[in-house]
């Protein structure tokens with residue numbers, strides 16, 4: 001890659017993780033050391049351009065007219081997202097958040113009293129709350145698979161629970177919000193396929209940092225956000241819906257005039273595609289920004305990202321391990337780019353504020369985000385640092401030194 005080229009203008013080969021060029025394409029890299037990609041990744045310039053360009057177009061020609069003029073580019077949201085996770089565009093629905101996609105997916109399942117939801121101890125907090133809400137309203141049973149000794153769900157024990165309970169739904173989170181664990185979602189999926197069980201995967205923290213292949217995972221439904229490791233805008237996500245689920249006739253409880261046709265006064269027909277899980281109103285600038293972010297990630301190369309991003313996190317863990325007073329909390333046979341740790345002598349908010357003051361972005365997780373995991377680890381909170389491929393080894397070392405310095409000082 002030539003030095004002054006924008007990474008966005010270069011083909012896939014040349015983009016092969018030329019970190020200086022990728023940083024030049026990321027305005028935020030000049031302002032902060034952003035280790036909060038598990039919260040929200042920094043936007044790349046082409047994403048920003050796509051969004052601002054569309055807002056300007058809306059202002060100039062009118063919102064409806066602008067979306068009609070950009071219909072082909074809007075379509076690219078579906079083609080790009082489908083290519084990212086190895087499916088077809090008709091199996092993708094846009095969603096305003098991963099949680100919205102997840103709730104919509106759950107709402108399509110005709111739960112009856114006594115049905116079982118089989119999940120893991122590492123499923124995302126809002127998913128667990130949704131299951132509890134379903135239990136309150138419909139009397140479903142919630143069964144949690146036990147963890148394996150090395151961390152993450154014990155797949156064989158989970159498969160045994162599948163056979164005994166014949167759950168209405170099996171759910172797993174690929175990478176949780178509160179640790180670097182990579183859950184064995186494809187191994188769980190293999191059992192779901194063998195037993196013909198409905199399988200929902202939360203890929204919110206893995207999409208954009210790990211290769212996601214819905215065929216390999218064997219899931220029926222998969223949810224994700226675009227704002228984290230995909231580096232898309234806030235307020236965007238998607239739902240993957242398998243052909244099997246579409247054919248069976250699953251539809252969200254509150255389907256609207258975009259997801260269905262009102263064919264007669266007393267009846268409606270859901271559309272054939274995953275669009276039945278969408279709503280009529282769309283934030284078009286955000287949809288176009290999400291398409292641009294996914295295109296960007298694919299050009300950078302997800303395989304290359306999958307190598308670099310968790311490796312930066314591993315380097316950070318190795319540095320932090322040597323710091324007295326730091327307790328690393330990530331457990332599991334395979335770890336992603338979420339580095340979580342406790343710090344002796346500090347309270348969570350002042351510790352994060354001290355990093356903020358050094359220009360280092362981080363995040364906090366609390367016990368109420370991860371009742372099982374933090375209960376097992378015996379911690380009330382942790383600091384989470386989540387680098388991405390555009391971060392540098394020097395930044396990793398600098399952040400580790402900053403943590404060591406603060407920890408050594410203790411809270412002033």
Ligand SMILES: Cc1ncc(COP(=O)(O)O)c(C=O)c1O
Nearest residue numbers: 097098099124176177204205225
């Ligand atoms: C694993 C996981 N699932 C789901 C979500 C929810 O995503 P959203 O905020 O887009 O609804 C998050 C957010 O942090 C997450 O980490």
